[in-house]
Amino acid sequence: ENGLNKKLIEITDDAIKKIISQYTKEAGLRNLEREIASVCRKVARKVAEGEKGLSVVTTKAIEEYLGVPKFIPEAEQEEDEVGVATGLAWTPVGGEILYIEATTMKGKGNLTLTGHLGEVMKESAHAALSYARSRAKMLGLAEDFYKELDIHVHVPAGAIPKDGPSAGVTMATALISTLTKTPVSKDIAMTGEITLRGRVLPIGGVKEKALAALRAKINTIILPERNKKDIEEIPKDIQKKLKFVFVRHMDDVLKVALKKKVKAVKKPLRPLGKRIAAAAR
Incomplete structure (x- = not known):
């Protein structure tokens, strides 16, 4: 030709x-x-x-x-950042990586969601916040932390509509990262639906999402445990290049994704006089 x-x-x-x-x-x-x-x-x-x-x-x-490229790939993150988690999304033309950002500021407990999000994705953000509130003590946060903060969750590429429940764990990770000031590993991508109790539910498009992570030079992927069977759809040579971490609960996600473990709050010491009295018994 x-x-x-x-x-x-x-x-x-x-x-x-x-x-x-x-x-x-x-x-x-x-x-x-x-x-x-x-x-x-x-x-x-x-x-x-x-x-x-x-x-x-x-x-x-x-x-x-x-001529000039028509599609520019997402830039790689250069360092671990607080409040930024890497998610994986399915599209009709294949998988995509999705950076989800969260930040806090003084306020009155408002949650702002931007980035052209659909209703299901907005619900995932609310579920993520409810999970963080239920785990406040474990995360080292005051139980009423949300009352004096405004929280903003943003998904870049605002001109592109986004929806679906699979970004739940990513939203929760970005949110908890910014609340605890703990960086998220830039070398980990994740996908999974989250419930109010923190359970991680299965999602679709595992093969496409795995390929998207590999293209972005990310080798570790957090997946719901119930998606373990879907790994068989990924070519063997691709599987060898990736590490899959299967999780049941959001607590498991945080252990892997956050750069340092979130320590539970220690019980405050009793007043000195009461401790002396107790020791004398």
């Missing part, structure tokens, strides 16, 4: 990967074929104009042939 043969054009593997990640966004191959054909036509034109020899198309040359 396009009047070319193997002696006239060679497209490197890295160049193909760049076309896939930055110029196409689909479940099939139609757009990929179109973009490769566009590259071939432009190389064929050079040949017709008298250029001789093999044309090697590298990643640097892709923008020359196809």
Whole structure:
């Protein structure tokens, strides 16, 4: 096709990967074929104009042939941050990573949710906050901490609608991270629905989400225990590159995702006089 043969054009593997990640966004191959054909036509034109020899198309040359990338991958997190957790989402064109941010400020107990979220995702945020309130003592927080704080949860890429329950554990992790001032590991991604009691329920799209984590150079994925059976859908060579941590409860998620363990609050000491009296008995 396009009047070319193997002696006239060679497209490197890295160049193909760049076309896939930055110029196409689909479940099939139609757009990929179109973009490769566009590259071939432009190389064929050079040949017709008298250029001789093999044309090697590298990643640097892709923008020359196809223009500015249409899709820019999410930037990798450079360091562990407080209030930022990495989630995994399913879309019709494959898995995506989702950075969920949470922050607190002085206020009156309001919860603000932004990022073009659907009703189910908003409900997940409320469930995450209720779980944090129920675990206040264990997390080292005052039981009425929420009364003097306003909490804001944001999911970037606000122009894109987002919904579904699978971001529950990610929202809870980001929220608890900011409340306890504990960084979340940047090398861990997670997905799972959360209940008011902190149970982690199964989700869909495990294969696509695992591939999204690998593309983002994240090798550890937290999954609901009831999704263990879905790992078989992931190709064996991909499985070897990933570490799966299966959890039943939100407490298990925090043990893995937070950089340091959240310690339970120690019981306050009794007044000195009462301690002396008790010792004398």
